[in-house]
Amino acid sequence: MPKYAMVIDLDRCMGCRACMEACKVENNTPTAHFWMYVFRFEEGHYPNTHVWFLPRPCMHCDNAPCVKVCPVGARYKREDGLVATDWDRCIGCRYCEVACPYGVNFFNWKDPRKNAYLDWDDADLRPRTDGNSPPYRNPDLDRRYGKEGRRTAGGGRLRGVIEKCTFCVHRVERGLKPACVANCPAFALLFGDLEDPASEVSQVLKRKPSFRLLEELGTEPRVYYVGGHPPHPESKPVEEIVARV
């Protein structure tokens, strides 16, 4: 059984946010829902300032508080390490959102639009897309995954359920990388099997010192960072996140 993990190289990330874009297109997430988010921090004092970037997906924690508090077993940990949400079971109580210390859960307040991010039927776009609208009609999002056969890839999106990063389970089960990893032009994101000593993630973690976010909470994240450092009190966010619903 693989033990999936993500490694994020902060020395490589250039803050282009292609990973955020790729995630939104792949998973057709609603406006202002960012399953992957790239924080921008500024440190130092003028003129000696620098900006750095921190990509933040769901941490797919081994000791996940969100799993512990879910009263209906909709949030669960798969054997391969993915923390999944069964959208057929979620009752929208939002306990997971409160329990998660990483702020990666998003509640669906509205009925899903067929494409909340980009209207592929827009008259200006139609000549370019030729009537195709791949992201929201991605049938892979509606299939069932894992040996439990549960609908966990986002296709069950309904008003009143919670969503978060799935590590692109629909891609991983076909041997592909998550969309954010596949589309990072700086190769800052790696994904693979920690049980395989030859995998890129195992190799990088062997070579470089790493840290995980909020490790002191004991959540045991499956997302490791190399290069850079965790945010500290001197790290000032460049922008505030304003959630629109």
Ligand code: SF4
């Ligand atoms: S795509 Fe890669 S380089 Fe660009 S923001 Fe995301 S992690 Fe950083």
Ligand code: SF4
């Ligand atoms: S980051 Fe939050 S939502 Fe993701 S597994 Fe950990 S506690 Fe759950």
